Amino acid sequence: MPTVLHQALLIAAKDTRIFFKDRFAVGFSFLFPFLFVIGFTLALSGQGPDDSPLTITVSSQEETEAGETLMAGMIAESPLTIRQLDYDEALAQVESGDLDGFVSFPVGFTQALTEGRPATLEVVTGGGSAESAAALRSFADHVAGELAAVQNTYSALSLLGEAGQADLDAIDWSAALGSRDYAIRFEVETVGEVGPFNASNFTLPGYLTMFVFFAAAMSAEAIARERQTNTLERLMSNGTRREAIVLGKFIGASYRGVAQLAVMWTVGIVAFDIDLGASPAAVIVISALMVLASSAFGLLLASLVSSVRAAATAGVLASLTLAPLGGCWWPLFITPQWMQSLAKITPHGWANTGFNKLMLFGAEFGDVTQEMAALLLFGVAFLAFALWRFRLTAS
Amino acid sequence: MTAAQDFLTASSLHKAFDGAQAVDGVSFTIRQGEIFGLLGPNGAGKTTTIRMLSTVLQADAGDVTIGGFSVGRQGDEVRRLIGVCPQELALYPELSASDNMIFFGRMAGLSGREAKAAARQNLETVGLADRAKDKVDKFSGGMKRRVNIAIALMNRPRMLFLDEPTVGIDPQSRNHIFETVESLRDGGMTVLYTTHYMEEADRLCDRIGIMDHGRLISLGAPRELKARIGDPDQVTLESVFLDLTGRSLRD
Ligand SMILES: Nc1ncnc2c1ncn2[C@@H]1O[C@H](COP(=O)(O)OP(=O)(O)O)[C@@H](O)[C@H]1O
Ligand SMILES: [Mg+2]
Numbered sequence: 001m002p003t004v005l006h007q008a009l010l011i012a013a014k015d016t017r018i019f020f021k022d023r024f025a026v027g028f029s030f031l032f033p034f035l036f037v038i039g040f041t042l043a044l045s046g047q048g049p050d051d052s053p054l055t056i057t058v059s060s061q062e063e064t065e066a067g068e069t070l071m072a073g074m075i076a077e078s079p080l081t082i083r084q085l086d087y088d089e090a091l092a093q094v095e096s097g098d099l100d101g102f103v104s105f106p107v108g109f110t111q112a113l114t115e116g117r118p119a120t121l122e123v124v125t126g127g128g129s130a131e132s133a134a135a136l137r138s139f140a141d142h143v144a145g146e147l148a149a150v151q152n153t154y155s156a157l158s159l160l161g162e163a164g165q166a167d168l169d170a171i172d173w174s175a176a177l178g179s180r181d182y183a184i185r186f187e188v189e190t191v192g193e194v195g196p197f198n199a200s201n202f203t204l205p206g207y208l209t210m211f212v213f214f215a216a217a218m219s220a221e222a223i224a225r226e227r228q229t230n231t232l233e234r235l236m237s238n239g240t241r242r243e244a245i246v247l248g249k250f251i252g253a254s255y256r257g258v259a260q261l262a263v264m265w266t267v268g269i270v271a272f273d274i275d276l277g278a279s280p281a282a283v284i285v286i287s288a289l290m291v292l293a294s295s296a297f298g299l300l301l302a303s304l305v306s307s308v309r310a311a312a313t314a315g316v317l318a319s320l321t322l323a324p325l326g327g328c329w330w331p332l333f334i335t336p337q338w339m340q341s342l343a344k345i346t347p348h349g350w351a352n353t354g355f356n357k358l359m360l361f362g363a364e365f366g367d368v369t370q371e372m373a374a375l376l377l378f379g380v381a382f383l384a385f386a387l388w389r390f391r392l393t394a395s
Numbered sequence: 396m397t398a399a400q401d402f403l404t405a406s407s408l409h410k411a412f413d414g415a416q417a418v419d420g421v422s423f424t425i426r427q428g429e430i431f432g433l434l435g436p437n438g439a440g441k442t443t444t445i446r447m448l449s450t451v452l453q454a455d456a457g458d459v460t461i462g463g464f465s466v467g468r469q470g471d472e473v474r475r476l477i478g479v480c481p482q483e484l485a486l487y488p489e490l491s492a493s494d495n496m497i498f499f500g501r502m503a504g505l506s507g508r509e510a511k512a513a514a515r516q517n518l519e520t521v522g523l524a525d526r527a528k529d530k531v532d533k534f535s536g537g538m539k540r541r542v543n544i545a546i547a548l549m550n551r552p553r554m555l556f557l558d559e560p561t562v563g564i565d566p567q568s569r570n571h572i573f574e575t576v577e578s579l580r581d582g583g584m585t586v587l588y589t590t591h592y593m594e595e596a597d598r599l600c601d602r603i604g605i606m607d608h609g610r611l612i613s614l615g616a617p618r619e620l621k622a623r624i625g626d627p628d629q630v631t632l633e634s635v636f637l638d639l640t641g642r643s644l645r646d
Contacts, residue, residue, distance in 0.1 A: 002504050014498050018489045234485040237449045238503050238550060239474040393451075 004244040011248025015222075016255050025218065029256065030263050033211040037272065040203045040329075056139050057102035059087040062110055094124060101125030101136045134202075137333055138361050200272040202331045205355035208264045209348050210319070210328035212257050212291055216298035217315035219253045223302040224311035224394075232392040246390050249302070250295050250383065257291030277358040282365040282372075286358070289375035290351040296382030297347065303389040327352040331360075350374040402427040402554060402585045403448065408457035410443050417443040419609035421457075425554075425587060430580050432600030433589040434632065436644055439606040441589040442482055445558050448587070449479045462553060478552030480544045482559045488532040492523055492542050495531060496549055503550035510549070517545040520578075522571055537568025544575065554585040561595065573599055593632035593644055605636060612639050 002010075019025055062068070085093070085102065093099035104122040112119035123140045226232050232245060265287070268274040276283045301318065305311045323329060326348020332340050333356060343349030354371035357363035403425040410418040418440040425431040433441045446452035448459055450470045459466040462476045486495045493514045500510035518524045521541035526534070531542055544560055557576065561569045576599060580586055590596055596603050597617045605613040605620070613620060613635070621627040624638045636644040 002502070007502055010498065010501050014487070014490075017494075018487060021489045228483075230481045230483045230485040231487065233446075233451050234479060234481055234499070234546075235502060237451050237474060237477070237479040238499060239471065240502050 004241050004247065007240050007244035008247035008251055011245060012252035012255060015219075015249065015252035018222075019252075019256055025215075028218070029211060029215040029260055033207045033260075033264060034267065036207045036210075037200060037203050037268075040207075041199045041272065056136065057083045057085050057090055057099060058105070059085050059090045059102055060105045060109075061087050061107045062105055064110060091124065103136060103140050134331055134334055134360065141361075198273060198275065200268065200274045201359045202352075202356060204264065204268045204272060204274055205359065206323075206328040206331075206352055208261070208268075208287070209290060209326065209351045209355075210323040212260050213294045213297060213322065213348060214315075214319040215256060215260065216253050216294035217301055217319050218312075219249065219256075219295075219298040220301035220305065220315050221308060221311040223249060223299075224305060224308040227306070227392065227394045228308060230393070236392055242390070242392060243387065245392065246299060246383075246387055250299055250386075253295035253298050254291055257294055258288070261287045261291060275359060277360075278362050279358060279365040279368075282363075282368050283355065283358050285365075285372060286351060286354040286368060286375065289372055289379065290347065293347040293351075293375050293379040293382065296379045296386065299386035299390065300382040303386045303391070306391075306394055322346045322348050325349065327356075331356060344374075347375055347378040350378070400427045401425070403459070403461045403587070405444075405448065405459045406457055408444065408447055408459070409455045410440075410447060410452065411455055416609045418447070418454075421606070421609070421611045423604050423611060423614060425585060426602075427585050428580065428583055429601040430576060430586040430588055430599055432596040432603040433587065433606055434591070434593060434596040434600075434603050434636075434644075435589075435606030436591055436642075439591075440609040441606055442558055443609075444606075445479070445556050445587065445589060449477055449556055450474055451479075475550070476553045477556060478547035478550060478554070479556045480547035480558060480560055482562070484539050484543050486531055486539070486542060486546060488539075489530065491528050491530055492518060492534075492545075493527040495542060496546055499546045500549035505549070513549055513551070514545075517548045518542075520548065521545045521575055535565070535568070537564035537571075540564050540568060541572065541575075544572065548579075552584075554587070555579065557586065557588045559589055559591070561590065561592070569595075591644065593636065597632050603632070605632075605639065607636075607640050 060068070087104060090099060090102045090104070094101060101124050104124060106120060106122055109119050109121070121140050121144055123136050125136060223232075235245060236242070265276075265283075269276070297318075301314055302311065305314050326332075326343050326346035327335070328348055332343050332349065332352055335343075340349075343353070350371045354368045354375075357368055357371070401424040405424070406422045408418050408421045409416070421440070421444060423431075433444065435441055443452065447454045447457075448461070448466065450466055450473055454467075461473050464472040464476070466473050487498070490498070493511075496514035496517060497507070497510040500513050501507065505513060515524065515527070518527050521544055523538060523541055523545070526538065531539060534542065540560055540562075544557065547555060547557070555576075560576075561572055564572075573595075576586060576588065588596075588600060600617065602614070602616050603620060604611045613623075615623075617632065618627045620632065620635050621630045624630055624635055633644055636642075
């Protein structure tokens with residue numbers, strides 16, 4: 001008898017052949033996603049700041065000199081165009097729709113910071129475009145990251161007694177900020193370089209994730225059909241091991257997923273001018289892990305349903321629920337915190353967060369290892385469940 | 396003439412689904428090189444019996460040996476000896492006849508070259524050599540049935556299980572299948588053939604077991620069975636079944 005792996009590869013090759021003979025399945029997996037990407041990229045870029053590089057508006061309500069220095073330091077160090085506005089005026093502009101939003105430093109911000117207490121940054125957004133909100137959030141994140149580092153340094157100095165009393169005005173904020181080589185720092189630079197925000201940078205990974213999972217979910221239907229026509233049972237009486245069938249279905253679905261990746265990323269780069277960010281390797285790894293998780297997800301579905309009809313329904317429902325939950329339709333970072341938390345129960349959410357960090361916020365490989373681990377965990381868990389529950393016959 | 400050897404022995408097979416006995420204490424032997432028929436109405440338990448004999452369904456109780464190997468303990472050895480043609484068309488309609496056969500052949504351990512040669516030969520056996528490259532989807536019902544049988548031959552089995560291989564097909568394809576099965580038997584193949592058509596069993600089978608409600612209610616050569624109720628040249632297996640059960644086989 002051939003080995004389990006050999007049998008699995010034969011099954012995967014056979015499934016791939018059948019897949020490419022099915023024009024609907026091919027169109028659905030490879031063309032559909034682009035219709036969505038084109039549609040939503042156009043829709044979103046219609047309202048963004050199209051040709052001017054991003055300008056971030058900040059407002060300080062601080063009256064202390066420290067606040068002023070902080071602001072000055074930030075403006076000096078940031079590669080972005082930063083505009084300073086009075087709080088009330090900024091608010092009025094947001095209300096009138098002239099401004100998409102701004103970041104505000106409330107009264108007492110610097111004081112809290114230097115005393116080691118939690119300091120809150122305020123992000124005010126109007127009904128403006130998603131990408132402006134994204135940029136503002138990303139900027140606020142960046143500032144928070146930098147200031148947290150400064151705060152740590154400052155506390156350390158206080159402990160050593162070198163700074164003695166908090167002499168706020170004496171701190172050289174510009175030097176303090178500039179001296180930090182902080183991971184999140186890159187976020188802002190990337191946003192700055194990209195200039196006009198390319199909405200494809202989040203629509204494309206979102207729909208890639210959605211359609212890779214959708215196609216994998218559809219494979220559950222094919223498995224249910226094979227159960228019904230007894231091909232799986234026939235294979236078993238022919239000496240094929242159950243694990244070979246599960247593994248073969250998994251590998252076959254992964255082949256298709258990888259083909260989807262290759263097409264989507266290539267077309268994305270060539271035709272949509274997407275930017276894979278600082279670590280294209282990390283984008284590839286996240287994509288690959290996302291494909292493995294999706295293939296295992298298809299098997300999980302196939303293990304849960306018995307009839308072909310149930311498999312089809314479950315596939316569509318699961319795909320259409322998990323996609324928005326997991327941030328495939330709009331960026332997770334503009335959603336409320338509870339939605340971001342909820343997204344963590346979906347593999348889609350981890351994949352999208354990874355893609356967004358890499359492609360929008362300039363994260364490096366090391367910044368998305370958590371997302372990679374989560375996707376791997378989903379894949380392993382789904383596959384383990386399938387190996388445990390997968391049935392070869394309909395009844 | 397030497398006494399024919401038993402190739403398959405089934406004793407006291409039992410299988411219940413949700414408390415209902417689908418197969419209820421069935422015992423029989425099949426001799427090497429014979430066509431053994433299981434005749435019975437729908438729901439009699441024929442398919443369930445075949446599934447237990449062919450290692451895909453575990454019996455609740457009972458023993459089966461095939462070619463000297465225990466189905467329960469030596470599944471791998473048994474699977475190497477048998478070819479199974481299920482009642483359903485267990486094939487891939489999207490693929491060509493020969494691609495279907497090559498796939499199943501390779502899954503059974505043939506090399507690519509061996510599988511290709513075996514596919515050609517077996518398609519010839521069922522009379523479809525000229526349609527090898529055509530998609531099974533485009534075939535008539537009878538042709539699909541013949542591919543279904545040809546696939547079961549891919550691992551060069553010594554015993555063939557055919558579960559209702561002629562359901563719903565034209566007379567020409569049916570005759571073709573009869574001839575195929577007879578020529579396989581003449582080549583030394585042992586065959587288990589299930590059907591609910593009594594003329595089929597009468598014409599084709601060396602011996603017949605009549606099944607009803609999960610039990611084997613009669614066993615013997617067609618002539619023997621008929622002789623039990625009258626002149627074997629006059630009575631039909633239909634009347635044998637009626638005599639045994641008080642019902643018609645076609646109900
Ligand atoms: N997988 C199954 N689950 C539940 N009941 C079954 C299953 N397979 C067969 N049965 C029942 O067992 C009985 C015998 O069925 P089967 O072996 O298919 O008969 P036959 O092949 O002679 O038509 C029938 O009553 C059928 O409904
Ligand atoms: Mg049956």
